[in-house]
Every structure is written in C-alpha cells, then in structure tokens.
C-alpha cells in the first residue's frame with residue numbers, strides 16, 4: 001500500500017516509533033485521490049505528490065481526533081498499556097491525561113484549518129469542521145452506549161451494531177467523507193465514499209471481534225479466546241445469547257455475571273455454546289456482508305479520468321480484502 005505507515009507517520013510525528021495503524025489518515029488520503037484529487041485528471045497529472053498537500057491537514061486532524069479519544073478511553077477503561085507502551089494516565093495521572101486529551105482535540109480542530117492555506121475554499125473548510133464535530137459527538141454517544149452495556153446482558157445484536165456504528169465506524173466514515181469533500185464537489189462521489197468508510201468501519205470492528213475469539217495466539221499475538229477471558233461484550237457473545245437454548249443461556253448468564261474470574265474450563269464451555277449457536281458462521285457472514293457493501297460503494301464511485309484515482313480505488317479494495325480474510 002502506497003501510504004505506508006512510515007510515510008504518514010513522518011508527517012505526523014517524526015520521533016514516534018509506534019504510531020498505530022494510521023488507518024484513518026490513510027483512508028482520508030485515498031478517498032481524496034479516489035474522488036479525483038480536485039481535478040487531477042491524467043492530462044493534468046504532475047509527477048510529484050504536491051497535490052496531496054491539499055488534504056494533509058485533514059489527515060492529521062482525523063488521526064489527532066482518534067488519539068484524543070484513545071487517551072480518554074484508556075482513562076475510562078483503566079487500561080495501563082496501549083501500543084505496548086504505558087498509557088498517558090499511568091504516566092501523568094488522570095487529571096493531566098484528561099487535559100492532554102482535551103488539548104489534542106483542540107489541536108485536531110486547529111490542524112484542520114490548515115486546509116485553507118492549501119487551496120481549499122472557505123465553504124468546504126467550514127463543512128469539513130461540521131463533519132468532524134458531528135462525528136466527535138457520535139463517537140461520544142457510541143462510547144456512552146458501550147459503557148452503559150458493560151454491566152448488562154440484555155444487549156441485542158442490533159443495539160451492538162448501532163453502538164459500533166457510532167464508536168468505531170463514524171470516524172472511518174468521517175475520514176473517507178472528508179477526503180472526498182477535499183477531492184471533489186460531486187455529491188454522489190462524496191456519498192459513495194462516505195458509505196464505503198462506514199461499511200469498512202463496521203467490518204473492521206467485527207473482524208476484531210472474530211479474532212478476539214477465534215484467532216490462534218500465533219495469528220493475533222494475544223491470548224486465544226482473549227475476549228471470552230475478558231468477558232468482552234462483542235458480537236459473538238451477543239449473538240450466542242440471542243440464539244442459545246434455555247440451558248446454554250443460563251450457563252452463559254452465570255459465567256458472564258459471576259464475580260469470580262472466568263476459568264479455562266468455563267471458556268471452553270462458552271466456545272462450545274458458540275459452536276452450537278453457529279456464532280462463528282454468523283459473524284463471518286456479517287463481516288462478509290459489510291465487505292460486500294464496501295466493494296459495492298467503491299464500484300459506484302463515478303469514474304474519474306485519472307490513474308491516481310484508479311490506483312486509490314485499487315488500494316481501497318486491497319484494504320477490504322485484508323479485512324475480508326477474517327471471514328474465511
């Protein structure tokens with residue numbers, strides 16, 4: 001993939017050796033190119049990558065937004081490690097970590113105005129700000145729902161999908177939508193790419209949910225069935241709770257509500273119930289549906305006479321293929 005993580009990382013923070021996946025800025029830049037990179041047709045194409053400047057402030061902005069939410073998320077969850085490093089609140093204390101997260105959100109908003117210096121018109125810049133603000137509100141709603149689900153077992157699959165749609169997919173949608181808005185004024189193109197972002201966002205989370213239960217330790221670098229050990233309310237358990245027979249349902253309720261830590265044999269019991277409820281197949285088909293929706297959105301992006309756009313659409317398909325692999 002062209003936007004190799006190191007490339008975007010060097011734009012964001014030259015000293016950061018573990019920046020995370022940088023999925024959102026990558027998505028934003030690809031959507032910008034796919035949408036036509038503001039009239040960059042083959043006849044006008046330049047050999048340098050100067051045209052990317054136009055979208056770069058927004059790419060920085062979505063990554064800063066993501067990192068601000070992670071700083072606050074780690075405080076709320078009490079997590080002590082992220083990306084194999086101590087979380088900010090463990091180093092600086094909760095008050096300063098909250099403050100840093102707030103500052104980072106301010107920085108994300110401030111960085112976005114940089115598009116004005118790179119040739120983006122004022123009305124588009126203002127609308128980019130509105131998309132980002134609406135998205136942050138949606139993420140906060142998603143986080144509210146997620147936290148409120150923690151002590152409950154009566155969460156339906158559709159409630160969960162609504163939650164991840166806001167908490168995880170909203171910023172992916174926002175990234176693709178913003179990139180497209182900087183690349184073109186064509187409403188159809190913007191809508192298709194935004195839809196792509198939403199679909200890939202949900203798919204990405206469900207892939208994580210699948211790997212959290214069924215990836216081998218070697219594949220994921222984590223404990224096998226780690227999400228069952230943590231009793232995480234992800235798609236598999238919510239599907240199983242909806243489809244278990246009465247006896248299995250009681251077993252799941254007992255295990256997920258007990259005060260004591262879950263034992264290895266109870267994890268095996270949960271996995272056996274997942275088998276009986278065909279939960280893995282359900283999650284895989286759910287993932288496939290969202291990957292199909294992502295492909296469909298890409299196929300419907302109006303054609304631009306530009307190799308840059310064609311290449312970006314190809315890279316976005318590669319992204320879907322990577323996520324889709326967890327469905328097989």
Ligand SMILES: CC(C)=CCC/C(C)=C/COP(=O)(O)OP(=O)(O)O
Nearest residue numbers: 069070072073076139140143167168
């Ligand atoms: C308003 C706030 C604070 C929003 C948090 C948004 C977010 C995507 C958190 C990480 O989710 P996660 O808990 O599923 O992921 P991880 O396991 O990486 O913490």
